[in-house]
Amino acid sequence: MQVETTGWEELHPAVCKVWRYSAMLTGLIPSIMITGLVALFTRVSRGPVLIFAVLGFILGLLLFVVVPILLATRQYERWRYKLTPESLVIKKGLLYQSERHIARDRVQHIDINSGPFDRKFGLVQVVVYAAGATGSVGLIPGLSPEKADWMRAQLMPRDEILAELKQKDLEADLAEQPQPSLEPDAKA
Amino acid sequence: MQRLDPRSIGILFVQNIRQFIWPAAASMLPIINSSGKSNKNISFVIVGLVLAGFGLLALTGGLITYFRTRFGIVGTDLVVKKSGLFRQDRTIPLSKIHNVTIRQGLLERLLRIATIEVETASGGGAEAKLSSVSLAEADRLREALMGSTEAQISAEADVPSVYTASLKDLAMAGALQNRSLYMIAIVLGIFGQGIDNVLEAIIDRASKSGAVKYAEAHPLLSVAVFAGAFLLFLIVGWLLSILYSVLTFYGFKVVRTVKGLRISYGLINTMQTLLPIRKVQSVSTNASWLYRLVGVSQISAQSIAGFRPGGEGGERIATGSTMLAPICRPETLREVMTLIFPGLEFERVQYHQASPFWVRVMMWRTLMTLIIPTVGGSLVLWMVGRSWAWVPFIPLAILLIAYPMVRLSYKNLGYAVKDGLILIRSGMISLNHWAAPITNVQSVEVTSSYFQRRKGLADVLVSTPASISTIACVDEKAARELAEYIIVNSYGHGRDAI
Numbered sequence: 292m293q294v295e296t297t298g299w300e301e302l303h304p305a306v307c308k309v310w311r312y313s314a315m316l317t318g319l320i321p322s323i324m325i326t327g328l329v330a331l332f333t334r335v336s337r338g339p340v341l342i343f344a345v346l347g348f349i350l351g352l353l354l355f356v357v358v359p360i361l362l363a364t365r366q367y368e369r370w371r372y373k374l375t376p377e378s379l380v381i382k383k384g385l386l387y388q389s390e391r392h393i394a395r396d397r398v399q400h401i402d403i404n405s406g407p408f409d410r411k412f413g414l415v416q417v418v419v420y421a422a423g424a425t426g427s428v429g430l431i432p433g434l435s436p437e438k439a440d441w442m443r444a445q446l447m448p449r450d451e452i453l454a455e456l457k458q459k460d461l462e463a464d465l466a467e468q469p470q471p472s473l474e475p476d477a478k479a
Numbered sequence: 480m481q482r483l484d485p486r487s488i489g490i491l492f493v494q495n496i497r498q499f500i501w502p503a504a505a506s507m508l509p510i511i512n513s514s515g516k517s518n519k520n521i522s523f524v525i526v527g528l529v530l531a532g533f534g535l536l537a538l539t540g541g542l543i544t545y546f547r548t549r550f551g552i553v554g555t556d557l558v559v560k561k562s563g564l565f566r567q568d569r570t571i572p573l574s575k576i577h578n579v580t581i582r583q584g585l586l587e588r589l590l591r592i593a594t595i596e597v598e599t600a601s602g603g604g605a606e607a608k609l610s611s612v613s614l615a616e617a618d619r620l621r622e623a624l625m626g627s628t629e630a631q632i633s634a635e636a637d638v639p640s641v642y643t644a645s646l647k648d649l650a651m652a653g654a655l656q657n658r659s660l661y662m663i664a665i666v667l668g669i670f671g672q673g674i675d676n677v678l679e680a681i682i683d684r685a686s687k688s689g690a691v692k693y694a695e696a697h698p699l700l701s702v703a704v705f706a707g708a709f710l711l712f713l714i715v716g717w718l719l720s721i722l723y724s725v726l727t728f729y730g731f732k733v734v735r736t737v738k739g740l741r742i743s744y745g746l747i748n749t750m751q752t753l754l755p756i757r758k759v760q761s762v763s764t765n766a767s768w769l770y771r772l773v774g775v776s777q778i779s780a781q782s783i784a785g786f787r788p789g790g791e792g793g794e795r796i797a798t799g800s801t802m803l804a805p806i807c808r809p810e811t812l813r814e815v816m817t818l819i820f821p822g823l824e825f826e827r828v829q830y831h832q833a834s835p836f837w838v839r840v841m842m843w844r845t846l847m848t849l850i851i852p853t854v855g856g857s858l859v860l861w862m863v864g865r866s867w868a869w870v871p872f873i874p875l876a877i878l879l880i881a882y883p884m885v886r887l888s889y890k891n892l893g894y895a896v897k898d899g900l901i902l903i904r905s906g907m908i909s910l911n912h913w914a915a916p917i918t919n920v921q922s923v924e925v926t927s928s929y930f931q932r933r934k935g936l937a938d939v940l941v942s943t944p945a946s947i948s949t950i951a952c953v954d955e956k957a958a959r960e961l962a963e964y965i966i967v968n969s970y971g972h973g974r975d976a977i
Binding site for chain 1: 859864922923959962969
């Protein structure tokens with residue numbers, strides 16, 4: 292298999308729907324928390340609890356459900372990934388933008404995950420792991436399963452590369468052979 | 480395949496007892512408290528039974544571990560087998576071993592045995608822990624795992640060491656580390672229960688002797704007494720800190736061997752770690768403001784494996800960081816740096832400055848982190864109808880010293896790319912350096928906030944498998960170029976590093 296590269300690729304457009312559905316679900320929890328807090332303080336300051344609670348809930352929904360739903364398309368437009376000969380590059384973010392380069396030969400293993408909303412729209416996520424305790428180093432949401440398989444095949448070490456790396460390992464081991472100047476006897 | 484040394488049962492028994500001591504004490508407290516005088520004998524019996532139960536549990540634990548565990552070197556692998564209910568066959572290829580530590584606690588030294596801990600790249604803790612191996616066996620294993628024997632190590636005594644810490648150095652390290660308050664907290668924690676009683680007794684006696692009335696009449700005197708007591712605590716904490724440093728790092732020595740750096744230290748608990756230089760992912764130096772005043776610094780190396788003893792009870796914290804020198808002068812620092820990164824002239828590195836805009840970014844961040852809780856807290860107090868709703872605004876006074884602090888931090892910021900290394904400098908009143916070979920970098924991230932983008936600036940996060948460091952506020956174009964340069968040059972060296 293050949294090392295392939297791509298230009299800046301977009302995610303599957305259906306990922307916007309996945310994000311919107313998730314926002315509806317995950318946004319409810321902070322909304323309810325805001326409602327509770329507002330109700331509590333209104334009660335302590337002896338105001339009309341019901342009105343303020345409803346207002347608080349609407350505010351929570353606006354902040355945590357409506358805004359993410361509206362921003363999903365713009366987020367999608369910013370989300371790009373590409374494979375260069377050396378790395379996987381992931382570009383994302385609206386206010387706080389980031390562009391992450393992950394060296395292809397550092398990839399240790401890859402997970403292909405799919406949540407309930409992903410499955411509904413026939414999508415999967417690719418999670419890329421590198422060595423060390425830092426955990427996953429990259430995540431690409433909204434890929435078709437075929438695309439994800441292709442991505443995994445591209446990022447996992449292949450036979451010829453492994454052979455090449457083994458050769459390098461051998462050379463490094465040879466380089467680490469005892470050097471005379473370091474021996475205690477030679478010093479004496 | 481062979482078993483652990485039979486003496487391990489004793490060691491494991493003691494280790495288990497240490498683990499059980501708190502639950503045992505906790506379970507006995509209600510018994511002791513609830514017993515009246517009449518059923519004192521019964522409660523003694525119960526306490527005895529509970530103690531015997533925990534003892535039996537600890538002993539069984541030791542016996543089980545002893546009979547379950549078998550280990551040996553099979554071909555080119557270290558194999559550790561655990562039988563029983565939860566079976567485990569662990570095979571560790573010798574070439575994948577990053578770090579071998581031979582550890583001896585006080586009891587282990589008395590019994591002339593040692594614990595061997597073997598680590599590979601998958602962080603988190605020791606992959607194989609062989610509790611209690613006889614010294615002869617430990618030596619044999621060390622030869623197989625680390626390629627050096629006791630005889631060689633004693634011969635190495637003639638080899639000039641890379642770094643040794645004298646008693647004076649260690650005392651200074653303890654004295655300069657701002658640990659005194661932390662030490663007091665530990666002492667208070669240990670004797671917490673007793674201190675309450677002592678304080679009560681003191682107050683009781685004071686009020687009886689009329690000292691309280693005297694103090695009320697002379698308010699300045701009581702302030703002086705409090706200040707004196709506080710000072711005393713600080714001095715005690717400071718002395719404890721020195722003692723801690725001396726005990727922990729006693730005889731700190733770094734020797735260069737064929738296989739890597741051998742680091743050994745400890746007075747009561749001894750540690751011996753072998754760190755192959757090839758497996759060092761990055762090196763960082765740190766100098767607190769006190770260290771900077773004296774002109775010394777601390778060096779540690781980050782590898783994927785590695786741990787340091789965590790203060791109390793001898794438990795380990797997996798940090799991936801190995802101390803190379805708890806305190807050292809610039810010339811030693813230079814020496815250690817050139818040893819790990821040959822050709823590097825550490826002191827001559829020219830750093831690129833960060834953009835001055837960084838100061839404004841930081842001031843905004845400080846303002847925002849202060850303003851949100853301030854306004855929020857004040858609003859809540861005002862809603863509840865308190866007249867002191869202005870109190871949360873007091874922390875805003877921090878802004879007065881924030882500016883000079885941020886300016887100081889700005890001066891310390893910088894990065895350099897030199898001889899295949901990436902070096903990053905940071906710190907406020909302390910000064911930290913981080914250096915890693917570009918070939919060890921596994922990912923680079925260019926990030927920018929809205930305000931940074933408006934000025935065409937970005938941060939660069941550089942990660943090796945063992946550490947992450949940030950280059951703050953550089954030109955966005957330069958940041959992208961740097962990221963690409965690092966990745967292109969790191970590619971193809973993946974297996975060298977791990």
